[in-house]
Amino acid sequence: MALEINARRLMSHLEELSSFNRTPGEGVTRFSYSAEDGEARKYLLSLFNAAGLGVSVDGVGNIRARLEGSRPDAPVVLSGSHIDTVLHGGEYDGAVGTLGALEAVQTVAESGAPHSHPIEVIVFAEEEGSNFGSTLSGSKALVGKYGVDEMKKLKNPEGKTMYDMARDAGYDPDSMPSHLLRPELVKAMIELHIEQSVVLESKGIPVGIVQAVAGIKALEIRLKGVSNHAGATPMNLRQDPMVAAAHLIAQVETLAKGTGTGSTVATVGRIQCFPNVSNIIPGEVRFSIDIRDTVRSGIESVVDGMAVLAPATAVSRGLALEIVPVSESAPVALDSGVLSVIEACAKKQGTPYHRMNSGAVHDACMFAPLVPTGMIFVPSRGGRSHVPEEHTAPEEIAKGAALLAETLLELAR
Numbered sequence: 001m002a003l004e005i006n007a008r009r010l011m012s013h014l015e016e017l018s019s020f021n022r023t024p025g026e027g028v029t030r031f032s033y034s035a036e037d038g039e040a041r042k043y044l045l046s047l048f049n050a051a052g053l054g055v056s057v058d059g060v061g062n063i064r065a066r067l068e069g070s071r072p073d074a075p076v077v078l079s080g081s082h083i084d085t086v087l088h089g090g091e092y093d094g095a096v097g098t099l100g101a102l103e104a105v106q107t108v109a110e111s112g113a114p115h116s117h118p119i120e121v122i123v124f125a126e127e128e129g130s131n132f133g134s135t136l137s138g139s140k141a142l143v144g145k146y147g148v149d150e151m152k153k154l155k156n157p158e159g160k161t162m163y164d165m166a167r168d169a170g171y172d173p174d175s176m177p178s179h180l181l182r183p184e185l186v187k188a189m190i191e192l193h194i195e196q197s198v199v200l201e202s203k204g205i206p207v208g209i210v211q212a213v214a215g216i217k218a219l220e221i222r223l224k225g226v227s228n229h230a231g232a233t234p235m236n237l238r239q240d241p242m243v244a245a246a247h248l249i250a251q252v253e254t255l256a257k258g259t260g261t262g263s264t265v266a267t268v269g270r271i272q273c274f275p276n277v278s279n280i281i282p283g284e285v286r287f288s289i290d291i292r293d294t295v296r297s298g299i300e301s302v303v304d305g306m307a308v309l310a311p312a313t314a315v316s317r318g319l320a321l322e323i324v325p326v327s328e329s330a331p332v333a334l335d336s337g338v339l340s341v342i343e344a345c346a347k348k349q350g351t352p353y354h355r356m357n358s359g360a361v362h363d364a365c366m367f368a369p370l371v372p373t374g375m376i377f378v379p380s381r382g383g384r385s386h387v388p389e390e391h392t393a394p395e396e397i398a399k400g401a402a403l404l405a406e407t408l409l410e411l412a413r
């Protein structure tokens with residue numbers, strides 16, 4: 001008998017979560033360690049307590065909410081996602097996997113179906129990188145990739161560190177060593193997430209079973225020249241970092257298209273100009289480069305290309321150059337055993353599925369090298385995400401949560 005989730009309950013939770021928002025009417029903005037994030041977490045904790053789950057919160061704000069099995073010492077089956085968003089983001093990125101996991105665990109508990117392994121909902125902090133430019137920082141802290149030293153180096157535009165912001169939000173980042181994930185105590189990790197692209201919608205298939213997740217390398221290019229009068233400075237006497245940046249930004253697209261893997265993407269999403277005044281030749285220009293591929297060589301090809309082009313452009317224009325690494329995570333293949341369980345559950349439920357890759361990175365990437373990890377996708381309308389228009393239909397979210405519930409129970413039996 002297939003598990004029946006309570007779709008109405010799930011959708012009302014999602015709606016309530018989206019109300020914790022700094023930019024109502026202009027998408028959802030909920031950065032980790034913000035006031036709205038604190039309110040959202042209080043709301044989630046109330047849901048976890050009402051569901052009778054045992055709750056723990058670690059030193060950077062990751063939450064774990066546990067449903068015991070008949071063998072409390074059996075390795076745990078984990079499922080969850082993040083609740084922080086990008087600036088003016090959507091209601092579904094991260095939220096669907098977080099509240100979908102709660103709905104799946106509640107459905108398993110209410111079904112009375114026996115399971116020996118405990119099942120935990122996990123809620124990650126600082127996945128988007130909205131504060132510090134580094135994605136997956138909460139899960140990186142949980143798996144020990146980021147210690148206190150790294151958290152003291154990660155700074156937001158106002159210069160506040162992840163370490164200080166976690167402390168100001170009431171957490172204790174120095175205690176992370178006692179919260180680190182112990183892979184030997186984890187049976188599997190599954191993340192439900194919106195696809196954030198067009199594949200499922202274009203195929204008319206309700207769920208995706210993710211086989212591989214792209215790796216990412218985030219850089220910041222800093223070009224320093226000579227600021228001067230925009231009118232009085234002849235063109236041949238300029239050391240203008242903005243023109244150099246323009247050349248290099250155009251090259252990012254060329255490099256990404258030329259790697260040969262066919263799956264490389266590269267984006268310049270942020271540019272800063274100092275002093276950023278129309279009648280002053282800029283003194284310094286900084287821009288981000290976000291490079292991704294499911295094949296490592298694609299990422300390296302763009303990084304290596306930029307490592308040649310940027311210095312050549314800087315020298316030819318009398319500019320100082322800095323290429324600053326911001327964050328990275330390797331491409332990961334997800335666990336074939338877990339994928340087979342998801343596939344078997346989809347067949348049991350009669351839910352059509354499509355095996356596919358993910359161009360977006362996810363907290364599941366931090367688990368894949370350590371424990372058997374899988375992901376389930378639900379469609380994104382028009383393939384849009386990280387925008388207020390982000391949307392997934394309630395019946396599609398329900399299908400993903402139902403498949404997650406079935407999968408968690410199967411893994412926890």
Ligand code: HGY
Binds near residue numbers: 360361
């Ligand atoms: O950027 C990403 O792929 C994720 O949404 N943080």
Ligand code: MN
Binds near residue numbers: 082093193
């Ligand atoms: Mn996400």
Ligand code: MN
Binds near residue numbers: 128386
């Ligand atoms: Mn995202």
